[in-house]
Amino acid sequence: xxxxxxxNPGLGSARGRIWRxxxxxxxxxxxxxxxxxxxxxGLLAPLIAPYGPAEVHFDAPFQQPGTVGYxxxxxxxxxxxxxxxxxxxxxxxxxGILSVLLAVVVGTPLGLLAGYWRGLDGVIxxxxxxxxxxxxxxxxxxxxxxxxxxxxxxxxxxxIAQIPTMIRVVRGETLRIKETDFVLGAKTMDASGLxxxxxxxxxxxxxxxxVQATVIMPVAVIGEALxxxxxxxxxxxxxxxxxxxxxxxxxxxxxPTAAIFPGLAIVLICLGFNLFGDALRxxxxxxxxxxx
Amino acid sequence: xxxxxxxxxxxxxxxxxxxxxxxxxxxxxxxxxxxxAMAGEEATPERVEAIxxxxxxxxxxxTQYLKFVGNMLRGDFGQSTRTGAQVTDLVAATLPVxxxxxxxxxxxxxxxxxxLGIIAERFRGRWPEWMANALALIGLSVPNFWLGILAILYxxxxxxxxxxxxxxxxxxxxxxxxxxxxxxxxILGTSLAAVIMRQTRASMIExxxxxxxxxxxxxxxSRQRVLVRYGLRNSLIVVVxxxxxxxxxxxxxxxxxERIFALPGFGKLTLDAVFTRDYPVIQAVVLLITVGYxxxxxxxxILYSVINPRxxxxxxx
Numbered sequence: 318x319x320x321x322x323x324x325n326p327g328l329g330s331a332r333g334r335i336w337r338x339x340x341x342x343x344x345x346x347x348x349x350x351x352x353x354x355x356x357x358x359g360l361l362a363p364l365i366a367p368y369g370p371a372e373v374h375f376d377a378p379f380q381q382p383g384t385v386g387y388x389x390x391x392x393x394x395x396x397x398x399x400x401x402x403x404x405x406x407x408x409x410x411x412x413g414i415l416s417v418l419l420a421v422v423v424g425t426p427l428g429l430l431a432g433y434w435r436g437l438d439g440v441i442x443x444x445x446x447x448x449x450x451x452x453x454x455x456x457x458x459x460x461x462x463x464x465x466x467x468x469x470x471x472x473x474x475x476x477i478a479q480i481p482t483m484i485r486v487v488r489g490e491t492l493r494i495k496e497t498d499f500v501l502g503a504k505t506m507d508a509s510g511l512x513x514x515x516x517x518x519x520x521x522x523x524x525x526x527x528v529q530a531t532v533i534m535p536v537a538v539i540g541e542a543l544x545x546x547x548x549x550x551x552x553x554x555x556x557x558x559x560x561x562x563x564x565x566x567x568x569x570x571x572x573p574t575a576a577i578f579p580g581l582a583i584v585l586i587c588l589g590f591n592l593f594g595d596a597l598r599x600x601x602x603x604x605x606x607x608x609x
Numbered sequence: 610x611x612x613x614x615x616x617x618x619x620x621x622x623x624x625x626x627x628x629x630x631x632x633x634x635x636x637x638x639x640x641x642x643x644x645x646a647m648a649g650e651e652a653t654p655e656r657v658e659a660i661x662x663x664x665x666x667x668x669x670x671x672t673q674y675l676k677f678v679g680n681m682l683r684g685d686f687g688q689s690t691r692t693g694a695q696v697t698d699l700v701a702a703t704l705p706v707x708x709x710x711x712x713x714x715x716x717x718x719x720x721x722x723x724x725l726g727i728i729a730e731r732f733r734g735r736w737p738e739w740m741a742n743a744l745a746l747i748g749l750s751v752p753n754f755w756l757g758i759l760a761i762l763y764x765x766x767x768x769x770x771x772x773x774x775x776x777x778x779x780x781x782x783x784x785x786x787x788x789x790x791x792x793x794x795x796i797l798g799t800s801l802a803a804v805i806m807r808q809t810r811a812s813m814i815e816x817x818x819x820x821x822x823x824x825x826x827x828x829x830x831s832r833q834r835v836l837v838r839y840g841l842r843n844s845l846i847v848v849v850x851x852x853x854x855x856x857x858x859x860x861x862x863x864x865x866x867e868r869i870f871a872l873p874g875f876g877k878l879t880l881d882a883v884f885t886r887d888y889p890v891i892q893a894v895v896l897l898i899t900v901g902y903x904x905x906x907x908x909x910x911i912l913y914s915v916i917n918p919r920x921x922x923x924x925x926x
Contacts, residue, residue: 443620443624443627446620446623446624446627447627447628449906450624450625450899450902450903451628451857451895451899451902452856452857452858452860452898452902453861454860454864455860455895455898455899458879458883458891458894458895459635459895462639462883462888462891463635463639463640464640535749535750539752540861542752542754542755543752543754543861543865546754546865546868547864547865548880549880549883562755565758566758566869569758569762569766570762570766576755576758576759577759580751580752580755580758580759583751583752583755584747584750584751584752587750587751587752588746588747588750591746592746
């Protein structure tokens with residue numbers, strides 16, 4: 318029983334401290350607000366968007382931003398850029414979340430095992446090395462060569478590419494936590510390895526995993542846009558910010574805004590996650606709290 | 610030192626073997642029968658079978674794998690199914706473009722990143738640090754292909770400062786060659802510069818807090834001198850590590866940068882091969898990038914142990 322008590326000394330107050338610290342950081346707050354806006358836009362896309370993402374208006378191509386009915390203008394086929402952007406954000410977030418989930422679900426257990434049992438460390442490290450040997454674009458190239466480019470394949474490629482870093486982060490945390498007094502205490506009470514991992518190591522590694530997830534998210538969002546831009550990711554007619562950019566590049570001098578808005582949306586998502594993630598890391602790291 | 614090198618070398622060999630197996634098995638997963646594709650649609654079953662025999666597709670997987678490795682080691686990557694050209698020739702024609710582009714981008718990123726990092730440390734808490742931090746954050750959050758499109762739109766098309774596309778071999782005309790690569794290199798280097806800046810700043814701040822810096826300052830060395838002599842040297846280790854870690858991103862970035870600026874590089878070869886299902890080229894490209902990536906990482910690690918003697922002993926953990 319003592320073990321349970323030492324595990325989370327004053328968790329409630331720690332949580333409160335983290336929130337206070339997050340709210341106090343102006344950049345973190347800005348990032349949080351950006352994220353809230355972006356997530357709301359993505360979730361509510363079908364409700365907010367004035368048109369369907371693939372709805373063409375042949376009578377109204379290349380409308381300027383601010384035209385009545387088309388806030389951000391239209392593209393070469395008269396598709397409403399604002400509507401396409403909303404659905405594009407939705408797709409970006411979907412791919413981002415899928416790849417983060419993949420990295421967390423696969424990376425966390427492997428990281429825990431590698432950190433806890435030295436015997437497994439070698440095997441898992443070799444696996445990590447092999448995965449790291451393939452840049453994400455190459456994984457995506459391979460997957461789309463095998464089963465065709467798609468949203469799922471893009472998310473899988475991006476997720477696989479992030480698994481090694483996730484393993485390393487969790488492994489590092491496990492190595493650190495393994496040496497703490499409460500784990501040594503649990504060991505003396507004959508707790509099994511798996512029990513220690515799940516009830517002591519994992520709960521204490523969660524904050525590092527969350528921080529890493531906020532690092533992966535913008536990488537995955539940019540990655541999805543990049544793959545779709547190259548034609549290796551989302552396939553039309555599904556809208557994607559990357560596809561919008563690739564389309565817009567073809568008539569860039571005629572309608573520069575068609576390239577500017579989707580890019581801004583990507584920046585908004587990534588800046589939001591980067592700012593929020595930085596603030597979260599500072600808030601979760603006790604050694605940083607005295608910095609300000 | 611020798612121990613470390615041997616361990617590291619051995620690990621790379623294992624990784625290489627495993628990676629080649631992944632590529633080999635991956636290629637076998639590709640849809641379509643290569644013998645059927647080679648024989649054409651009107652071929653008789655006997656003809657297809659003959660080609661199958663000739664390609665060695667009837668042999669066991671192990672024999673096929675060993676043959677595959679043997680061919681790769683001899684530099685025989687087969688022929689492109691699309692153009693019939695030797696894959697080796699295609700690689701030789703496109704690889705220099707990408708290598709020049711990447712090297713140029715790394716130089717730009719290191720110079721800009723380290724400079725901004727030093728500025729951020731030197732002016733802590735004042736506006737130059739704020740500016741440098743903001744630049745780094747933008748560099749991390751702005752996708753470089755978007756930046757590339759904007760750069761073409763505003764720097765190349767509107768103001769004519771740089772050519773919007775095109776490639777001149779550097780060995781043929783160095784001035785025009787570098788001029789044409791400048792904008793792509795800057796675009797490719799931005800996110801790397803951002804990461805280098807952040808890490809340089811962090812490592813400088815750490816170094817300036819250490820005892821040996823305090824001693825050096827107490828001895829009467831100026832802050833500037835200490836910064837260059839100790840801070841910079843330590844941040845060099847960080848820069849080397851970062852380049853190793855960011856290499857994958859750099860390769861992906863190079864592919865998309867080549868696409869935007871219409872450079873005839875390795876990235877274009879890769880994408881063309883994927884879209885035309887040119888399997889021999891895909892196989893060669895994937896394998897070469899992977900091998901190159903493993904070897905460069907090995908080189909980075911060795912370099913790293915030369916700069917930082919503490920790493921040498923004991924290997925990883």
